[in-house]
Amino acid sequence: MVIINPISGTASKRGIDEIIRHEATRYSLATDIRFTIGPRDATRLAKEAIDKGYYGVIVCGGDGTVNETARALCGSGVALGIIPMGSGNGLARHLNIPMTVKGAMHVIAEDRVIPCDYATANGEPFFCTFGMGFDAKVTYKFSEKGKRGLTTYLQTTLDEFVKYRSEEYTIIANGKTITEEALLVACCNASQYGNNAYIAPTASIKDGLLDITIIHKGSPLKLALAGIDMLAGLVGKTANATTFRAQNVTITRKESGPAHLDGEPANMTDHIEVICHPGELLLFTTARKSHYRALLSPQIPFLSPFILTMQDMGYKIVNLFRK
16 A cells, blocks of 8 residues: 655655556556545554555655554554655655655565564654654744745744743653753654754664653753754764663653654653654665765864854953953
């Protein structure tokens, strides 16, 4: 079964069913093509595919549609294939799946199916990232925009950055407890949000563990530099963030509020249990080694210490004049 979300991402889906059908014929694959017509429709269609004994389900859409489809397939023995047609395509990029219909269909035709992990936050499945704090706030605001795409996302991020205030979190994992104010807390099954913005550069979808990233509270400049680290794939290599791995994580905050699951807005309570479920999802993947493609040049963040030093000198000069 091929499940197409006609409104995902920014590209037109006109005629995409015929392209998929043509590529499937090239590889002698029999396909049953369906279009979603509303929320959770992909979940319903995926369950139908399981009931009818389909070999695999191909989802043509973004990370939100992938999530809706994959949550039905976990533990079913039916494999998931991805044709990336969303705004960010974080899971597909992590798996090195080509961003074209032809390339993605070639991966599926290779029939390399492997067991991969997924995770849940208070029982709600996610396959790429789950987060609270600043990224959740941006996700909410982005979902309200009429126009999608990277430009809109970056503009939303900048708008929210100016007024966002850090929150306090208590995180329990691996027998240790951390309590601190943070810009965001992200639990990552895969390495990125999408568009090669790496929130957990070394994450693996096959290791049975989640990569937890905490972006610390700091001055606006420090937080901006943390954003540059993320876009350059260097989160965890500088002082702006703490990263570690765990299979289970408990997160407590002062009150319920926004969160996101694979880039889709969600509302979560003040107490959240995050659990990794190893090897429960079958995925069509490529044997080709993934190439690291950060959105920004990795050389840029090496200027961070110099910029922060200049900032500290500026503060000292201002304080001298105040005295």
